[in-house]
Amino acid sequence: ETGVTQSPTHLIKTRGQQVTLRCSSQSGHNTVSWYQQALGQGPQFIFQYYREEENGRGNFPPRFSGLQFPNYSSELNVNALELDDSALYLCASSSIVDTQYFGPGTRLTVL
């Protein structure tokens, strides 16, 4: 058990809709990173937040956005959902240069 929680566990949306995924980081961690894992692939880095500021972004379009709150929890927002956005979304918490601990993930299906 890592102490990192994510909600919801599963989600079904239709193309064009918007979705918000949530992550609560482990106590004492000030950094949250988000990853997308398509079926059969390794996770791909979306972005990272450190002390409420974006601290690096992977190769994802601007319709993927995020927030980090003062308690270091975080949200991932995806607008204008596409079929290819169907994936497992993972968040990880850490101190900035330390081991990353992953939550259980949110499985998003876009129909």
Added chain:
Amino acid sequence: GIQVEQSPPDLILQEGANSTLRCNFSDSVNNLQWFHQNPWGQLINLFYIPSGTKQNGRLSATTVATERYSLLYISSSQTTDSGVYFCAVVGSGNTGKLIFGQGTTLQVKP
């Protein structure tokens, strides 16, 4: 950007056998982690090992940073070891962006 390659892609073992999984990376790294992903998708931390050797029960790992590879050893494998094993690195000069390999899928048969 940094490339991470894992081998073999698939591995089938009988219970009790030993195995070695390999991770090659193309540039110097600040961080290297090994994970086991269970069937429900949870990534379980095995090792944080940017260099050196560590052991945890039946598992051990070695990273030779100067030669840009890491090895994960599983001894006396059990059916519960089945799943996908990922190696992930953070390149030097980057903070927190884990780059994952494609994984090794391990099946341990009883």
